Amino acid sequence: MSKTVLITGGSSGLGKSIGEYLTEKGYQVYGTSRSPEKYKNTAFPIVKLDVTDPESIQNCVQELLEKTQRIDILINNAGVGITGPMEEIPMREMKNNFETNVFGPIGMINAVLPTMRSQQTGLIINMTSIAGYMGLPFRGVYSASKGALELITEAYRMELKPFKVHMTNIAPGDFATNIASGRYHAPLQQNSPYHNSYGATLALMDNHVDDGKDPKILAQVVYQIIQTKHPKIHYKVGAFLQKFSIVLKRILPDHWFERLLMSFYKL
Ligand SMILES: NC(=O)c1ccc[n+]([C@@H]2O[C@H](COP(=O)([O-])OP(=O)(O)OC[C@H]3O[C@@H](n4cnc5c(N)ncnc54)[C@H](OP(=O)(O)O)[C@@H]3O)[C@@H](O)[C@H]2O)c1
Secondary structure, three states: OOOEEEEOOOOOHHHHHHHHHHHHOOOEEEEEEOOHHHOOOOOOOEEEOOOOOHHHHHHHHHHHHHHHOOOOEEEEOOOOOEEOOOOOOOHHHHHHHHHHHHHHHHHHHHHHHHHHHHHOOEEEEEEOOHHHHOOOOOOHHHHHHHHHHHHHHHHHHHHHHHHOEEEEEEEEOOEOOOHHHHOEEOOOOOOOOOHHHHHHHHHHHHHHHHOOEOHHHHHHHHHHHHHOOOOOOEEEEOOHHHHHHHHHHHHOOHHHHHHHHHHHOOO
């Protein structure tokens, strides 16, 4: 019997690519969207889900269980970007971001765990980001949300060991998807002192995503992880320099690493 995979945010970008690849490999894949009616002729079915709404989470998992009676793999992929100076991002928007990137995945995990525990098998993959390993300028909230999900993954893993439910996370570098166009950009206040620095960093960020790697590379890594008996705690997937930045952060004195980041972002 083919394994059932639920991918949150399967309507575009990485989620879509992972879903198409796993479908090709014979998995029974379900993706999600807040507007499933927009996605009719897709490679795999798209069900309705808004991870910021607890009722929607329950309905989505219930719908899937009625169709498949089991959930073998959950890929917590849905996520949104947010940029802006920490001083000027409206607090409401910071909270919105955490609702999608942190509390949403927790809600999904908790919704599938009773099923996975009773199956005595299950794998949960949380999509974080290399940005979650360091506080990036004008992306502090995004970095924090992804860093939080990394730590939450570590905690769940230990708690779930007795139940044979595995958890891991993948931290991608830049991949060419729609994420830049879906990002929330904080509007700068009139006479904001951040006009020049934020503008320059924003342009660099968008270029990086546009020049990003092919999402299929990430889909192949997901496939490999699914085949692995004991997945690692963290996976990093992306350009060498992006992955190496995590090593540099570990080995360099903090202020050297800060200087390196600032010169990279031309600050
Ligand atoms: N692309 C990159 O370079 C990159 C790098 C590092 C990490 N990531 C992470 O990878 C994941 C996928 O991003 P992507 O690049 O593929 O972006 P994307 O193309 O913008 O896709 C985002 C997906 O998330 C879904 N989504 C957004 N808000 C949602 C909500 N409230 N409830 C349910 N689904 C929601 C969207 O579905 P609908 O709009 O249809 O609802 C969409 O399918 C994200 O977690 C992102 O942070 C991406």
